[in-house]
Amino acid sequence: MKILVAIKRVVDYNIKVHIKPDGSNVETDGVKMSVNPFDENAIEEALKLKEKGIASEVVVVSLGSAANQDVLRHGLAMGADRAVLIESDEELQPLAVAKLLKALVDREQPGLIMLGKQAVDDDAGQTGQMLAALLNYPQATYVSAITINGNEVVATREVDGGTETIGLNLPAVITADLRLNHPRFVKLPNLMMARKKPIETIKAAEFGVDTKPRLQLLKVAEPPARKAGIKVGSVQELLTKLREHEGIQL
């Protein structure tokens, strides 16, 4: 079975983002970029399935500009067999990403498609579900454990209030939660080796799908700041403030 893993290049989650001086968008020039954290979990799980002999090939794919080669190399260095860049300099929103991924799935015919549960830049959390819909495949989102039994994948999902376990016919779409696994560290020699591996590049336009953005960005702004708080010196002082200033009955 072949596993396709979609990995997004995003501002590293440890970096505090800022708005560009012209106010047009978030500054990403000269900012450290990384594989979206959840997508690393997806790669890790695919590699584990390969190590167990369940998967035969792990293909990583990223959509975006030529700069996305760095995250694909990271995927290769983790152990992926192949990398595909679907190149576009236009903004690709989740529906467009899902359509392009569907086109790639039609070509590659993977048995399992793994994505992150959400991208930490747009915080949309949509692409996996959209892809599953377009393919008419079953989906399991926010997955924290999977096992494959023959033609079925059993997935445990993290939902509000607990967890839910479902069985899906393969091929299926899975979106990874952080608790699925602990992604392996990339060793330097592996990174050097990954530099030599080829990355297949396909222009997004070649797929002939509608990728126009559906949402227009009108404005970016800092969120309203919370009013500055104060430090209190003791439990008693805290209680007095809460009771008398905030009117909270304790």
Added chain:
Amino acid sequence: MKTLILAEHNGTTLHASAYQAVTAAQSWNTPIDILVTGSNVSAIAQQAALIDGVARVIQIDAEHLAHQLAEDVSQIIANIANEYSVVLAAHSSFSRNILARAAALLDVAMISDVLEIQDSNTYVRAVYAGNIYTTVQSTDRIQLLTVHSSNFGAASAHTQSAEINTVVAPAVQHQTRWLSETRTSSDRPALSTAKIVISGGRSLGSAETFEQVLAPLAARLGAALGATRAAVDAGYAPNDIQVGQTGVTVAPDLYIAVGVSGAVQHTYGMKDSKVVVAINQDPDAPIFQVADYGLVADLFEVIPELTAAI
């Protein structure tokens, strides 16, 4: 045109967020229908029919809908959505799972976790774990979105019931089987609707101390317990009480962060709380930047003291 709300429920009662979704839906000034899907959901449909502002309830009841699998419910929405110019739900793992799938079936964008509805197609939403607010406009024929419930007041219930239409469910999608679930049962109030939330971090040290230190205070205050991802990952607390970017968003009257560093991924889920108290022994912990009242102290000393003083 009309607005359709996908209602969340637990099989017995409507989720409180349905009332907030109705308030959000009123922004369009068009008739509001609520969709209730599931198995044996007539009591829930009746509850939905009593929400002030609801024109009609669409009840789709079938045994195979008992677990509301995304394949089934998204298909239902896609089948009826063409009568609507807006499809929305309160933001949650339930609605995000289903609505994004429905959006692709309808070939429209989805706008996740909307903080503010500015006009009929313009919204404010957060990106980068709440560090940036964006204003976006959708030109799609159907506006499909989830709303950040705590930003919308709850519509009230009244005694006059809206019409309930029962619609036959489409055939079951055979590709997914529901197998089992675990629900964390607790005598405490539900995290997402509690008036007071106490959250603990990694510093609590173990599952036992997490309970021992925080439970008595929660009991005194009638509070729900929350946790950071670090605490959940370490096994000190169950996953469904994780507060933050990838967990639950809460906006209680009082939020008490105990031994929580205040990473943006955590504060995303709590910074709309009315009053925030932070207890941390590190005076420079980022949590103090979002706290109204900060107490620099060892939690193992002050939490018992606080519990005793209430």
